[in-house]
Amino acid sequence: MTSECRYLRWVLSLFAIVLIETLLIGCGSVETSNTWPSVSIIFDTDMGTDVDDAGALAILHVMADRGEAKILATMSANRNRWSAPAIDVINTYYGRPDLPIGSSKTGPDPEEWYRHSAPDYPHDLTNGDDAPDAVALYRKILAAQPDQSVTVVVVGWLTNMADLLRSRPDRYSPLTGGELVRAKVKELVSMGGKWPNSPREEGEYNFTMDGPAAYQVIRDWPGKIMFTGLGKDVMTGARLTAQGLKDNPVSAFYRNFFEGNNVSARSSWDLIAVVYAVRGLSDYFTEVSSGQCAAKEDGSNEWIPGFPSNHAYLVYKMPPEELAAVIEDLLLAPPCR
Ligand SMILES: [Ca+2]
Structure with a gap:
């Protein structure tokens, strides 16, 4: 040479x-x-009734781009036909157009407003009725994972979790739903409840939308549950709507929500749940783990102090406004396609 x-x-x-x-x-x-180890995540949402679900899925994709998480599947607990397509829009924007999407066939079907923006962005799942049954998809995916390796983060009602617990052995696994969860799921992160207590008249939306499911999951889940009711005062979305890229559907979802509700930022309940699911307590949170949650079928919840159990709930460590800045930076990160 x-x-x-x-x-x-x-x-x-x-x-x-x-x-x-x-x-x-x-x-x-x-x-x-990347100081965080990669976490295998299944994201379960009621996409369509609020905008924080879109933000939560967006930042999950960004953290996956950075090697902090591996997204195994995205599931809708919302039976509305527009919910799964809206998930597909976000998955496609972030360069994962073929990420598995499952949809509940039994859950609530509230009115859905993402339909106003979703058709404007690339996706190929156009009707949630065509998505595979969420429970069958959960069983297929969980059966193929290493033991105690999966974090399920639920940012909607707990319908799919209750249906999964009740599921029977099938072609994917000889285990019952409870046995499969016990074997494969490391932690369930549930954005639900008000902590420490939420009487019936103040019941939190995700629990009251499917009270029997919340009751069953809280009573029967055979592993750790972290409840993350935080986020009301973590306001995000303002920078995203002002600076977000034109082709970003999540910016459009937020813009439509803000215009429809005459607000300029939104609470970050679901985004907080995803941040915890991926990064753990980190510098952001502490947990209360001495005691146990009791729930009723009306969607109310109560924390009974006592010995540590498989339940815990999250408390702020970082001030909400600093946490909001961390989350907004993630929302603004471009996809790594
Ligand atoms: Ca939600």
């Missing part, structure tokens, strides 16, 4: 390195220096 050739090879190698680093910085990978 001549010295000219060697020089040309050196220049091309240098160019390739600079190009790769530029691409990585563009999708935010370099800044992470």
